[in-house]
Amino acid sequence: MMVLAIAAEKGGVGKTTTAVNLAAYLADRVGKVLLVDMDSQGQAGMFLGFTTEGEDRAGMYEMLVFSDPLDPTYRPADELITLNVRDGLDLIPNNPRIAQAELEIAGREDRHMILAERLKEVSDRYQLVIIDVGPTVNLASLLALYAADAVIVPVAPGAATRAGVEGLRTRLRAMRDRLGYAPALMGVLATMIDRRERLSRNLVPDLQEAYGPTYAGHIRRNVHLAEAPERGLTIFEYKPRSPGAIDYMALGDWVAERAELV
Amino acid sequence: MMVLAIAAEKGGVGKTTTAVNLAAYLADRVGKVLLVDMDSQGQAGMFLGFTTEGEDRAGMYEMLVFSDPLDPTYRPADELITLNVRDGLDLIPNNPRIAQAELEIAGREDRHMILAERLKEVSDRYQLVIIDVGPTVNLASLLALYAADAVIVPVAPGAATRAGVEGLRTRLRAMRDRLGYAPALMGVLATMIDRRERLSRNLVPDLQEAYGPTYAGHIRRNVHLAEAPERGLTIFEYKPRSPGAIDYMALGDWVAERAELV
Numbered sequence: 096m097m098v099l100a101i102a103a104e105k106g107g108v109g110k111t112t113t114a115v116n117l118a119a120y121l122a123d124r125v126g127k128v129l130l131v132d133m134d135s136q137g138q139a140g141m142f143l144g145f146t147t148e149g150e151d152r153a154g155m156y157e158m159l160v161f162s163d164p165l166d167p168t169y170r171p172a173d174e175l176i177t178l179n180v181r182d183g184l185d186l187i188p189n190n191p192r193i194a195q196a197e198l199e200i201a202g203r204e205d206r207h208m209i210l211a212e213r214l215k216e217v218s219d220r221y222q223l224v225i226i227d228v229g230p231t232v233n234l235a236s237l238l239a240l241y242a243a244d245a246v247i248v249p250v251a252p253g254a255a256t257r258a259g260v261e262g263l264r265t266r267l268r269a270m271r272d273r274l275g276y277a278p279a280l281m282g283v284l285a286t287m288i289d290r291r292e293r294l295s296r297n298l299v300p301d302l303q304e305a306y307g308p309t310y311a312g313h314i315r316r317n318v319h320l321a322e323a324p325e326r327g328l329t330i331f332e333y334k335p336r337s338p339g340a341i342d343y344m345a346l347g348d349w350v351a352e353r354a355e356l357v
Numbered sequence: 358m359m360v361l362a363i364a365a366e367k368g369g370v371g372k373t374t375t376a377v378n379l380a381a382y383l384a385d386r387v388g389k390v391l392l393v394d395m396d397s398q399g400q401a402g403m404f405l406g407f408t409t410e411g412e413d414r415a416g417m418y419e420m421l422v423f424s425d426p427l428d429p430t431y432r433p434a435d436e437l438i439t440l441n442v443r444d445g446l447d448l449i450p451n452n453p454r455i456a457q458a459e460l461e462i463a464g465r466e467d468r469h470m471i472l473a474e475r476l477k478e479v480s481d482r483y484q485l486v487i488i489d490v491g492p493t494v495n496l497a498s499l500l501a502l503y504a505a506d507a508v509i510v511p512v513a514p515g516a517a518t519r520a521g522v523e524g525l526r527t528r529l530r531a532m533r534d535r536l537g538y539a540p541a542l543m544g545v546l547a548t549m550i551d552r553r554e555r556l557s558r559n560l561v562p563d564l565q566e567a568y569g570p571t572y573a574g575h576i577r578r579n580v581h582l583a584e585a586p587e588r589g590l591t592i593f594e595y596k597p598r599s600p601g602a603i604d605y606m607a608l609g610d611w612v613a614e615r616a617e618l619v
């Protein structure tokens with residue numbers, strides 16, 4: 096099982112769009128995939144048509160808080176997963192209660208390892224786990240990075256793009272120093288690329304030069320990628336021949352090869 | 358003195374762009390303005406050409422941690438402000454150390470009031486304080502909302518836009534219940550509006566209908582707004598006759614009137 100985190104310290108760069116469409120595409124191709132939402136907004140579920148309103152749906156809060164096998168409140172991980180949100184794709188949904196979970200686990204010595212341990216419980220069921228990491232430096236994103244084998248960083252044209260990637264790399268180095276582990280940087284992905292705009296035209300060669308083989312390609316700005324989530328559909332269900340669908344298929348192939356999943 | 362928070366639970370919707378350009382425009386018109394960066398990225402300073410590399414520049418970490426007047430480490434608020442980043446505009450910069458500050462103040466009974474108390478220390482110097490609030494539900498954003506008299510919520514076209522505003526309103530209601538105070542919703546601002554796209558065309562009437570007099574107007578998608586921060590310039594310095602500059606001037610006038618600053 097390979098655990099891949101989609102993380103960026105900048106907001107609105109396409110983390111959730113990438114996590115959801117990558118998971119949906121690879122679920123058909125490489126076997127069973129688990130999509131993990133580590134953002135308190137619960138957007139990954141919403142993009143697939145699951146609302147977080149149904150507070151009674153178990154998810155990340157239970158995963159983190161009822162995670163100690165020696166405690167009577169323990170609940171096995173496989174009970175807390177929403178099965179078959181799409182063919183071959185399961186989901187751990189999230190909602191704002193995760194902020195409460197952070198407080199409840201803050202005192203545990205092993206808190207940074209909790210998600211990694213929970214994913215180990217189900218490692219025989221999935222080829223790939225994809226984690227949508229929220230934009231903030233907090234305990235939830237630390238758990239996600241500690242559980243991940245590798246990271247993909249989406250970068251959109253605009254202010255301080257390179258600082259976003261370097262900020263994450265600095266964070267990974269600090270993790271390695273303090274906790275003895277950090278995921279590898281698998282790829283830097285240019286998103287929302289519109290060839291008509293100078294910022295987009297500059298970003299692609301900038302990233303290629305700075306990151307070489309770690310450059311994962313680019314996703315064109317495509318309004319269908321923004322419309323699909325409103326209908327709770329992946330880009331492949333909504334507009335399978337759109338530039339967005341084509342670009343995320345190319346990314347999926349690039350990831351499958353790098354992760355030696357095919 | 359009026360304290361206005363620019364907040365949205367969704368990332369990348371134009372919070373920092375709005376905070377910086379609104380502060381710069383109003384600093385000329387209504388008197389002295391203080392821009393407060395409550396986001397660990399430190400983007401507000403970067404948009405104005407101040408990098409967070411100079412770790413030795415005092416800012417939000419010191420504001421929060423050395424804030425107890427009875428403690429020998431106390432440092433007065435006016436010492437920690439970067440003066441005259443533009444005519445009539447001062448700045449409290451931020452950097453990732455704020456995550457550390459959150460841990461250091463987590464045990465204090467009055468932690469949610471710390472920023473509000475610090476701003477009171479300088480209330481005789483400023484007509485207006487504008488706070489750029491990061492996209493997450495965390496202690497830093499709670500302090501920002503508790504210190505604010507009113508909130509403007511930027512909303513960009515795309516997935517779950519209305520849920521973003523309603524999520525914030527729910528949070529304000531919960532604050533009122535638990536802490537006995539919450540800021541008023543001054544305005545909902547549509548951002549990145551491109552008339553050629555259906556999602557943009559739908560968003561404006563949607564918001565007008567849902568929020569009536571609280572609808573603050575819209576900012577057109579304008580590439581100059583994305584280019585200006587790369588040069589450390591406000592939109593007024595970079596392209597004063599661009600659609601971005603015109604739209605932010607209109608917003609500034611709307612805010613000045615509502616806040617009775619003129």
Ligand SMILES: Nc1ncnc2c1ncn2[C@@H]1O[C@H](COP(=O)(O)OP(=O)(O)OP(=O)(O)O)[C@@H](O)[C@H]1O
Pocket residue numbers: 105106107108109110111112113134138229230286287288314315316317318320321322324339366367368369492514515516
């Ligand atoms: N390539 C693209 N072309 C056009 N729109 C896009 C593209 N990628 C994402 N979007 C839209 O941009 C907005 C932001 O994308 P998304 O929510 O995936 O970003 P995010 O990084 O997950 O944001 P957050 O920081 O809030 O978690 C959404 O409305 C999405 O539909």
Ligand SMILES: Nc1ncnc2c1ncn2[C@@H]1O[C@H](COP(=O)(O)OP(=O)(O)OP(=O)(O)O)[C@@H](O)[C@H]1O
Pocket residue numbers: 104105106107230252253254367368369370371372373374375396400491492548549550576577578579580582583584586601
């Ligand atoms: N009206 C606009 N037209 C075009 N680009 C814009 C507009 N407003 C903001 N941008 C660009 O979009 C990107 C996101 O904007 P900004 O950083 O202000 O959002 P934010 O909500 O502060 O993000 P975060 O959640 O990371 O704090 C930036 O690159 C910015 O330059």
Ligand SMILES: [Mg+2]
Pocket residue numbers: 110111112134138227229
């Ligand atoms: Mg997201």
Ligand SMILES: [Mg+2]
Pocket residue numbers: 372373374396400
């Ligand atoms: Mg910002």
